[in-house]
Amino acid sequence: MNADQMKQIAAEKAATYVEDGMMLGLGTGSTVFYLVEAVARRVQAEGLQLTAVATSSRTAKQASELGIKMIDLNDAPTLDLTIDGADEISADFQGIKGGGGALLLEKIVALNSRRNLWIVDESKIVPQLGAFPLPIEVIPFGLAKLTQRLEAEDLHPVLRRQANGELFLTHNKNYILDLHIGNIPHPHVLGEWLDHQTGVVEHGLFLDVAKTVVVGHPAGPEVLQAPR
Numbered sequence: 001m002n003a004d005q006m007k008q009i010a011a012e013k014a015a016t017y018v019e020d021g022m023m024l025g026l027g028t029g030s031t032v033f034y035l036v037e038a039v040a041r042r043v044q045a046e047g048l049q050l051t052a053v054a055t056s057s058r059t060a061k062q063a064s065e066l067g068i069k070m071i072d073l074n075d076a077p078t079l080d081l082t083i084d085g086a087d088e089i090s091a092d093f094q095g096i097k098g099g100g101g102a103l104l105l106e107k108i109v110a111l112n113s114r115r116n117l118w119i120v121d122e123s124k125i126v127p128q129l130g131a132f133p134l135p136i137e138v139i140p141f142g143l144a145k146l147t148q149r150l151e152a153e154d155l156h157p158v159l160r161r162q163a164n165g166e167l168f169l170t171h172n173k174n175y176i177l178d179l180h181i182g183n184i185p186h187p188h189v190l191g192e193w194l195d196h197q198t199g200v201v202e203h204g205l206f207l208d209v210a211k212t213v214v215v216g217h218p219a220g221p222e223v224l225q226a227p228r
């Protein structure tokens with residue numbers, strides 16, 4: 001079974017957490033793609049009344065085309081549940097997100113949600129974060145100076161480009177630096193340091209955010225619950 005099929009298994013299970021009347025947050029990425037399909041099927045089959053906020057124009061387009069009512073975060077009350085993918089999750093439920101570049105909107109939506117649930121294939125559960133390069137969203141002004149500061153801290157920043165060689169631009173027209181750190185033994189310390197670097201708009205460490213993780217295995221979904 002390939003990773004995509006495991007992503008679908010996790011997404012289908014996560015869709016069962018959606019309840020009638022909920023105000024939902026919808027993440028971004030290939031796993032969330034399956035989630036949106038599964039939620040939309042429930043809306044069609046069961047007549048669920050849902051309203052949702054999306055973390056990217058991609059997800060917003062897919063969800064509204066499939067009949068899910070989408071609104072702007074500014075017009076939404078506190079979200080009941082946000083379901084999103086992740087790039088790496090450690091055993092203590094800390095995560096790296098932003099592989100698709102949507103980390104800023106994803107973090108804003110996550111922090112405005114009562115509950116966050118992540119959906120991943122089994123390869124993304126790791127003993128320690130950091131093998132996946134940590135994305136940070138940075139403003140273009142002063143990029144070279146910020147890059148030097150990150151290099152001096154041995155954080156190995158690499159400016160993200162698209163497949164055609166052009167610079168990758170986020171929703172807010174910022175750049176992404178991927179930090180090739182290798183391992184992050186103290187994610188809270190690194191997260192706090194990055195929070196204080198002027199020019200860094202947001203980083204992809206999502207710490208103490210998700211309480212539930214649904215992992216897709218070939219044998220079926222597994223639900224992990226944080227002990228807090």
Ligand SMILES: O=C[C@H](O)[C@H](O)[C@H](O)COP(=O)(O)O
Binds near residue numbers: 029031099102
């Ligand atoms: O910016 C992208 C998001 O953080 C995604 O949730 C994350 O990269 C996982 O994506 P995928 O489900 O495609 O593996």
